Amino acid sequence: MKNPEKGMTLIVKTITRLTVGLILLYGIYIVLHGHLSPGGGFAGGVIIALSFIHLMLAFGKEVALKKLSQAKASILESLGAIMFLTIALLGFLGGYFFFNFFLHKGKPFALFSAGIIPLCNIAISLKVGAGLFAIFAVLILFKGAGEKE
Amino acid sequence: MSEYILCFVLFCIGLYCVLRKRNIIKIIIGLGIIEYAVNLFFVLIGYRTHGRAPILAKDRVVSNMVDPIPQALVLTSIVIGLAVTALIVAIAIRIYEKYGTFDITKIRRLKG
Amino acid sequence: MILPFFVIIPLGTAFLISLLGKKIKNFSDLLANLGTLSLLILSLYSIPLVATHKILVYKVGGWIPPIGICMVLDGLTSFMLVTVNLVSFLVTLYSVNYMERYTDKYRFYTLFMLMLAGMNGIIITGDLFNLFVFLEIASIASYALVAFGTEAEELEASFKYAVMGSVASSFVLLGIALLYGYTSTLNMADIALSLSSKPAGMMVSFVAVLFLAGFGLKTALVPFHAWLPDAHPSAPAPISAMLSGVFIKTLGVYALCRVFFNILTVSSQLLFVLIVLGMISMVVGAFLAIAQDDIKRMFAYSSISQIGYIIFALGIGTPLAFFGALFHLFNHAVFKSLLFLNSGAIEYSTNTRNLKRLGGLNRSLPVTGYTSLLGSMAISGIPPLGGFWSKLIIIIAAIQAGYFVSATVAILVSILTLAYYLKFLKFTFSGKINEAKQNIREVPGLMKLSMIFLGIICVISGLLIVPLFKPFLQSAVNVLLQGQGYKDLVFGAIK
Numbered sequence: 001m002k003n004p005e006k007g008m009t010l011i012v013k014t015i016t017r018l019t020v021g022l023i024l025l026y027g028i029y030i031v032l033h034g035h036l037s038p039g040g041g042f043a044g045g046v047i048i049a050l051s052f053i054h055l056m057l058a059f060g061k062e063v064a065l066k067k068l069s070q071a072k073a074s075i076l077e078s079l080g081a082i083m084f085l086t087i088a089l090l091g092f093l094g095g096y097f098f099f100n101f102f103l104h105k106g107k108p109f110a111l112f113s114a115g116i117i118p119l120c121n122i123a124i125s126l127k128v129g130a131g132l133f134a135i136f137a138v139l140i141l142f143k144g145a146g147e148k149e
Numbered sequence: 150m151s152e153y154i155l156c157f158v159l160f161c162i163g164l165y166c167v168l169r170k171r172n173i174i175k176i177i178i179g180l181g182i183i184e185y186a187v188n189l190f191f192v193l194i195g196y197r198t199h200g201r202a203p204i205l206a207k208d209r210v211v212s213n214m215v216d217p218i219p220q221a222l223v224l225t226s227i228v229i230g231l232a233v234t235a236l237i238v239a240i241a242i243r244i245y246e247k248y249g250t251f252d253i254t255k256i257r258r259l260k261g
Numbered sequence: 262m263i264l265p266f267f268v269i270i271p272l273g274t275a276f277l278i279s280l281l282g283k284k285i286k287n288f289s290d291l292l293a294n295l296g297t298l299s300l301l302i303l304s305l306y307s308i309p310l311v312a313t314h315k316i317l318v319y320k321v322g323g324w325i326p327p328i329g330i331c332m333v334l335d336g337l338t339s340f341m342l343v344t345v346n347l348v349s350f351l352v353t354l355y356s357v358n359y360m361e362r363y364t365d366k367y368r369f370y371t372l373f374m375l376m377l378a379g380m381n382g383i384i385i386t387g388d389l390f391n392l393f394v395f396l397e398i399a400s401i402a403s404y405a406l407v408a409f410g411t412e413a414e415e416l417e418a419s420f421k422y423a424v425m426g427s428v429a430s431s432f433v434l435l436g437i438a439l440l441y442g443y444t445s446t447l448n449m450a451d452i453a454l455s456l457s458s459k460p461a462g463m464m465v466s467f468v469a470v471l472f473l474a475g476f477g478l479k480t481a482l483v484p485f486h487a488w489l490p491d492a493h494p495s496a497p498a499p500i501s502a503m504l505s506g507v508f509i510k511t512l513g514v515y516a517l518c519r520v521f522f523n524i525l526t527v528s529s530q531l532l533f534v535l536i537v538l539g540m541i542s543m544v545v546g547a548f549l550a551i552a553q554d555d556i557k558r559m560f561a562y563s564s565i566s567q568i569g570y571i572i573f574a575l576g577i578g579t580p581l582a583f584f585g586a587l588f589h590l591f592n593h594a595v596f597k598s599l600l601f602l603n604s605g606a607i608e609y610s611t612n613t614r615n616l617k618r619l620g621g622l623n624r625s626l627p628v629t630g631y632t633s634l635l636g637s638m639a640i641s642g643i644p645p646l647g648g649f650w651s652k653l654i655i656i657i658a659a660i661q662a663g664y665f666v667s668a669t670v671a672i673l674v675s676i677l678t679l680a681y682y683l684k685f686l687k688f689t690f691s692g693k694i695n696e697a698k699q700n701i702r703e704v705p706g707l708m709k710l711s712m713i714f715l716g717i718i719c720v721i722s723g724l725l726i727v728p729l730f731k732p733f734l735q736s737a738v739n740v741l742l743q744g745q746g747y748k749d750l751v752f753g754a755i756k
Contacts, residue, residue: 038204042228078280085273091322109207128228135235139242160435167428176424183431190435194442219441222390226434229397233427236401240408240420247413256417259491 007060016058023051027129034121035114041124048125049132061140070141073134080126087119152193160186173241173251177234184230188223195219263303263310264319264332267342267385270296270303271378275371282367289367290357293374297350300381304342311339311736318387318754326387326751327448333387333751336736340587341384341515343733344594345507347718349377354711355602356499358704359609363497369409376402376503380511387751389437389447389524396433396512400426400479403508407496418491425478425488433475436468443468450751453524457745461526469531472520480513482572483542486565490549493564494557494614498605501557505564506598510590514571523740523747527578535576540667542569547677556604556614556689559681560597566674567593567640573671574655577662583738585654588730592639592647592722599636599715603629606704606712607689616688623690628709630690632716637686639719641679647723 007013031044056064112118163186166179195216203217241251248256274296282289310317317334320326353373360366379399386392404426408419441447443464444455456465478485489509493501521527546566553559567589574586606629607622608614623630639646642653652675659668703709722730740747 040224042224075280078276081276082273082280085269085276089269109205132231135239139239142242160431164428167424173420180424180427183428187431187434187438191438191441194438218447219438225390225394229394229401232401233397233404233423236404237420237423237427240404240416240423243408243411244413244416244420247416258414259418259495 007063008058012058016054020051020055023054024048027051027125031121031125032118033111035117036109036111041121042128044121045125045128046132048129049136052133053136056136056140061137065137068133070134070137073130073137076130077127077134080123080128080130084120084123084127087116087123091116153190156186156190156193159189171252171254173244173253173256176253177237177241180237181230181234184226188226188230191219191223191226262317262319263307264317264334264385265321266303267300267381268378270300271374271381275374275378278367278374279371282370289370293353293370294350294357296374297346297353297377300346300377301350304339304346307334307339307342308733310334311336312732316750316754318751327446327451330391331387331448331751332385333449334385335740335747335750336738337515337518337587337740338384340591340733340737341511342381344591345377345380345384345511348507348594348598349503351711351715352499352502352598352602355502355605355708356497357707359499359605359708360497362609363410369406369497372402372406372409373500373503375399376406376508380507383511384515387449389440389449389452392516392519393430393433393437396479396516397430399508399512400430403500403504406500407492407504409497409500410495412495415495418488418495422488422492425485429475429478429485431475432471432478436471436475439464439468439471449519449524450748453745453748454752456524456526457748465525466528469521469525472525473517473531473534476513476516476520477538480509480517480568480572481542481565482513482538482568483545483565484538486542486545489565490558490561493561493601494555498557498601498608501560501605502598502601505561505601506594509564509568510571510594514568514575514590517572518575518741522744527744532576532578535572536664536667537576539569539571539573539576540670542566542572543674544569544670547674547681551677551681551684553681554616556607556616556685557601559685560600560604563640563678563681564593564597566678567597569674570652570655570671573667574658577658577664579658579662580738580742581654581661582658583741584734585651585658587734587737587741589648589651589655591734592651592719595715595718595722596636596640596648599632599712599719600640602708602712602715603633603636606708609704609708616685619689620692621690626703628703628712632712633690634686635716635719637682639723641682642675643679645723647719650723 027044027047027050029044030039030047031041034040034044052064052068055067108114160183163179163182163184166182167176170176170179195218197213197215200213200215201211203211203214203220205211244256245251250256274292278289278292311334315335318326319332319334321330321332323329353370356369356373360369363369376399379395379397379402382395383392383399386395404419404423407422408415437447440452443459444452446452446455474485478488481489493505496504521531543566546562546564546569550559550562550566553562571586571589571593574582574589604614606626607619610626610629611619611622613619635646639648642649644650652671656668656671659665659671743750
């Protein structure tokens, strides 16, 4: 009767429309405040990926893949990793690998402080989030291709 | 002391799942239980008596903290466990496509 | 200093290939080969550095250990670095042509470079949890590489390998957690320092058993060897060469050496256990290898047997035995990768691996034939090639230490090794050509080049044992011998 690829019921779709943006915002908050409160790159990246997966579960895979296709997720993942390696290499300016090379480390407990740690958090969150979404998308697409043959 | 023994019991339950269950998905779940047990053990090692969460805040002075190093290490270990689980699940899906079953007693083409 | 570059170069190459490999033609081949060539040059440059400075410590991020992570370059490190990077450079040369048969060559190079980054990281690190993280990076990359062809048997082998490898890594993590709870530090030199002042009790023995189980599975000692005969034949041939040649030695033997000889105190019971396990591995590997029909499965069992030799020699504990063990490690890395690359060349030309269906290939594949002959004779212990000298040193050390039964068993296993390699050569290369395989051409150029180069190294390592290799190996043996003195050297070099 109902095509299972069209997604879930109307209640789930309405609530998803309201909350998916807030989940994404919450994930970005956890990433950016990684040096002040618990969280950081890994946890924030997983929450950002979860917002996209939530979209995929509630609306079906075409809608979610139109927002972020699998090829773009792979490119974002590699970009996150290269950004992390570049930040680590820039530490050679200060003399050591991974050195915290910002001259002005800011006041503690402020948002713009602690040198390279927020930048590293952003790079890790890109990699983890995009990577997790790419894994999920590939598994969904593989299952779909297997059933159609 | 009792919490360490309970972690070890959880590890043994996971090991029993990996060794004795026949369905591939149950083996993967057993692997997950083993990883949870080891991570939990590692975090519990850092407990200090009457310790508080190891977070510095601007307005209060915290004198007695639990050890923050195991918490940072377990974060890495959880992500490693996630990567291994994702890889093994992808392999399991392809095994189902090739062999047609999830029963490991029937997936035995390599012998000798 | 050059130490972080052993990890930066493969990681950077892996990420760049994964980003741009599909779009630009031949980019992945070029970048991967450049990467491994530069790693080889850097590791050859580290030998004179160690000869002048004895030990070098690099503080990552400028943080002083034990607060920060440090990277240590001493004799054993530079020895392992040269072995790993030499074999990996030749394997990347080989896989330029071999991997044309598979789709997605750039993903192969990404995973390969990640595995290489993990192995280099294990060798140079001086911190115990960092060892675990790099161990996991290399292991996960190898699980994916074993399943690369996605045939049915490869997936089954990869699944078995992945589950067993994960349980072993959990054992290692449990050991690290217990050791951290006992000594409250993670730096290797610092753990040695605090263990020498506390009374050795049951905790250290339990941790030693956990590490033996975990690292022993990665090195395929005999109770833990069940994944190897399925995983190594199923991988593509360059990956089999890497796995059997350097992977089981880096993750298993090197990690065992570092943890047991430099951090934990070595007791005589532990050495006795190593001798027993080594002897059982030798015998089991040799007996099971004779009965095989598949070329790569036979080579995999032969790997188990030769690793048994190395662990047996490590268990004897005298300086001559350590020399023999490390020399045999280098020899086996070179020979076994040569043999696996040869089997890949045979498979590339004739599309089969079964001994009963091959025959008479000496006329159509001359280069493969001659290099197989060199490799087989070297690994069976025919003088003057390298395997003879390393096995001789191990047997002499065993007799000097009083283990006469073990020395006799080692000689008998060596004769068995000669037997099954002769069987391999006879069925594959001499005899009548099978009618279905009349027109087979030789393998393409780069594959031939890497096989010839490995063959030349086989011959060199035998002829030049005394003048060229002795200081190179002696500095590695000294690291093992000084045992707990490692911590004094490291603390002396941190300034």
